[in-house]
Amino acid sequence: MSEGTGKGGFSLFDAEERILDGARRLLDRMKDGDPDLLAEVGVLADAYSRSVREQRRLVKVSDRLQNQMTQLNQELARRRAEAEEALEQLRQAQETLVQTEKLASLGALVGGVAHEINTPVGIALSCASHLDDSTKAIRALFEADDVGVDDFERYMDTAADTAKLIVANCERAADLIRSFKQVAVDRTSSERRVFRLADTITETVTSLRPNLRQGGHEIEIACPADLEVDGYPGVISQILTNFVMNSLTHGYADGRRGRLHVEADRGENDHVRLRYRDDGQGISEEYRNRVFDPFFTTRRGSGGSGLGLHIVFNLVTGPLGGSVVLENTPSAGASFLLEFPRVAP
Numbered sequence: 001m002s003e004g005t006g007k008g009g010f011s012l013f014d015a016e017e018r019i020l021d022g023a024r025r026l027l028d029r030m031k032d033g034d035p036d037l038l039a040e041v042g043v044l045a046d047a048y049s050r051s052v053r054e055q056r057r058l059v060k061v062s063d064r065l066q067n068q069m070t071q072l073n074q075e076l077a078r079r080r081a082e083a084e085e086a087l088e089q090l091r092q093a094q095e096t097l098v099q100t101e102k103l104a105s106l107g108a109l110v111g112g113v114a115h116e117i118n119t120p121v122g123i124a125l126s127c128a129s130h131l132d133d134s135t136k137a138i139r140a141l142f143e144a145d146d147v148g149v150d151d152f153e154r155y156m157d158t159a160a161d162t163a164k165l166i167v168a169n170c171e172r173a174a175d176l177i178r179s180f181k182q183v184a185v186d187r188t189s190s191e192r193r194v195f196r197l198a199d200t201i202t203e204t205v206t207s208l209r210p211n212l213r214q215g216g217h218e219i220e221i222a223c224p225a226d227l228e229v230d231g232y233p234g235v236i237s238q239i240l241t242n243f244v245m246n247s248l249t250h251g252y253a254d255g256r257r258g259r260l261h262v263e264a265d266r267g268e269n270d271h272v273r274l275r276y277r278d279d280g281q282g283i284s285e286e287y288r289n290r291v292f293d294p295f296f297t298t299r300r301g302s303g304g305s306g307l308g309l310h311i312v313f314n315l316v317t318g319p320l321g322g323s324v325v326l327e328n329t330p331s332a333g334a335s336f337l338l339e340f341p342r343v344a345p
């Protein structure tokens, strides 16, 4: 904007200049007239020209301020772009951390599988070798033509018992492999499908059994067998894993034996309500508002990254389209309530 130019190209200063000229001409013509009148008009003309000077000064100040404003706005836009870029970088870093956490929990899962399958396979193996020994012994007696009725009956009993144990334990191992496979596939693919919630809970808990057994903890599941969810079983599994691992590391750090509960049921409006609770040391009042914050941990320096519950929060509010709250419990322990639509958005 050029100095003193008003809206629509009309120049304020030109008009003022013309008035001042007029005043000077008037004073000229009145030179020989009434001196009092002349003096008064002179005073008026002076006052007007002072006011014009002041006005021009103000216009200059206003122009300067306007320039400064423009600069400030540009600076602000630049800062905003920088902040947005930083936020984007933060988002990417978070994404990477989430992926890392996923891999870490998968690693724990693989360890759990190996440990858990050891037992039935070990039992089946020792039964098979016992059967092998007994068979060799009875064959030796048979070849020496020395098999008594008692020997034969004992052998038959052994064969029947060991065969039953071998079959049962092989079935158990096959079951475990099947459920681990499901959990692993769900975890890595984050695929959507229709699943029975009770199955996913059981499979996940089974994969965590070695960790639970170590501290002598018990876990109880209550979920209607026919409750079907159309969504992401891998997400549910990861959420539960984080809850259980938190109970073990924070709730029972003192070595106490815990009772953990997973309870799920149909809620209102075709929603699912899933409560996870433990009877450990609980979460103190001052931390309650912060547990879902990224990087909030009370175990910094001893392995805690503070991302576990933040990831839970993101999974529940993101893919599941629901909510999660830390409940106020009258008794000891921590209790989390999830609510999400039975059919994921």
Ligand SMILES: Nc1ncnc2c1ncn2[C@@H]1O[C@H](COP(=O)(O)OP(=O)(O)OP(=O)(O)O)[C@@H](O)[C@H]1O
Pocket: 246, 247, 249, 250, 251, 278, 280, 281, 282, 283, 287, 291, 292, 296, 297, 298, 299, 303, 304, 305, 306, 307, 308, 309, 310, 333, 334
């Ligand atoms: N079941 C629980 N009992 C007691 N405190 C808990 C429980 N679950 C979470 N907390 C508290 O909430 C904090 C945040 O949990 P979060 O899972 O986000 O992080 P973390 O377990 O410390 O670290 P990370 O999970 O990344 O290894 C914990 O440090 C702990 O103080």
Ligand SMILES: [Mg+2]
Pocket: 242, 245, 246, 307, 308, 309
């Ligand atoms: Mg954790």
